[in-house]
Amino acid sequence: MSAPPSLPRPELSPPAHPLERLPEEWAAVLEAWGEPKYRGLQVFRWLHQRGVFDAEQMTDLPKSLRRKLAEESLVPPLSIAQAHESEDGTRKLLVSLPDERTVETVLIPMKSTQPGDGYTPEEDPDDEPTSAWVTQCISSQVGCAMACTFCASGIAGFKRHLSAAEIVGQVLAGRAQLEASGERVRNVVFMGMGEPLHNYAAVARALTLLCHPDGLGLSKRRVTVSTSGLVPEIDRLGTEFGGQVQLAISLHATSDERRSEVMPINKKYPLAELLAALKRYPLPKRRRITIEYTLIEGVNASIADAKALAKLLRGIPVKVNLIPMNAVDDNPLRAPSWESVDAFQETLRGQGVPNFVRRRKGDDIAAACGQLALRGEKKKVRVPLPTVRS
Known part of the structure; x- marks a missing residue:
């Protein structure tokens, strides 16, 4: 059975928040900290599969790495x-x-x-x-x-x-x-x-x-x-x-x-x-x-x-x-x-x-299509309305 064709890799800008790092980007960061590269996948899974941002809860990581991650400001973005x-x-x-x-x-x-x-x-x-x-x-x-x-x-x-x-x-x-x-x-x-x-x-x-x-x-x-x-x-x-x-x-x-x-x-x-x-x-x-x-x-x-x-x-x-x-x-x-x-x-x-x-x-x-709006913001854009046909 032949392998599926590989897809083009999107050209991605550098991650600005820890949640944006892909496993290989986490691996590069952790390698620079002296950690094995495979830890990058573990961290990625904690964040994305489990939604865990508290490094102390990442129980399959060594305590020394958890301390470093805590210093990384692993906080939810919203x-x-x-x-x-x-x-x-x-x-x-x-x-x-x-x-x-x-x-x-x-x-x-x-x-x-x-x-x-x-x-x-x-x-x-x-x-x-x-x-x-x-x-x-x-x-x-x-x-x-x-x-x-x-x-x-x-x-x-x-x-x-x-x-x-x-x-x-x-x-x-x-x-x-x-x-x-x-x-x-x-x-x-x-x-x-x-x-x-x-x-x-x-x-x-x-x-x-x-x-x-x-x-x-x-x-x-x-x-x-x-x-x-x-x-x-x-x-x-x-x-x-x-x-x-x-x-x-x-x-x-x-x-x-x-x-x-x-x-x-x-x-x-x-x-x-x-x-x-x-x-x-x-x-x-x-x-x-x-x-x-x-x-x-x-x-x-x-x-x-x-x-x-x-x-x-x-x-x-x-x-x-x-x-x-x-x-x-x-x-x-x-x-x-x-x-x-x-x-x-x-x-x-x-x-x-x-x-x-x-x-x-x-x-x-007000959750239906077209109804999502900025709460507490005043109207700043004058939306031109089309002419209604009789």
């Missing part, structure tokens, strides 16, 4: 400031960072215990979810610079990038939150606050850490990076991770004029360039790119829009995630009626486009 639970089981964690900034991460049950409402569940229908599986939505920035009209994350403007440690720390915190219930994080989606590919260096290192077999061990096919359409970084992600990381594209409109109104990034990377990048993305066989399409009444939710979307995506292996817009404070845009959502979905199906409607989860605690 803490949970608040936790809110929705009626549907969704949990939103407000995470406090060392500089007292905050971001939000959301734990979404992949199999709801609530009665169904007749719409396709939020999870990918290719999965067979169990009640123990959870999808975690994580943030990659404090705030966001993209200024999309339907999203709360950018209202207070962009503050800073998250470090790789702060990104991975959200998953460790989420895992700790689930321990008592016996649930586990099955999927991780970079769909929280921020544009992941705008923070490419930290996200690439975080992906490498999250998927390391001696760490959290997430499968790359169960990690999704969502982007508003930064074309050079889409190409880089495809090259450096061999197309193994799931890609999701926030599309939300079918013409450059309308998409530029909804998503200003389209002015820099218009639809033709974005679609060409999707065609280049090195997808493994039987895999598809997820197209995220927020349905906004009077903006992009007509039957004509559905037909235009099907035509636009023809020839690209995709599945469309239809997202009825969730309410955002101070934003008059709203979701269409469920009858209109049904009609849009059926039109896409009739055109041969696989699609599913994202079921609202966490809406009552």
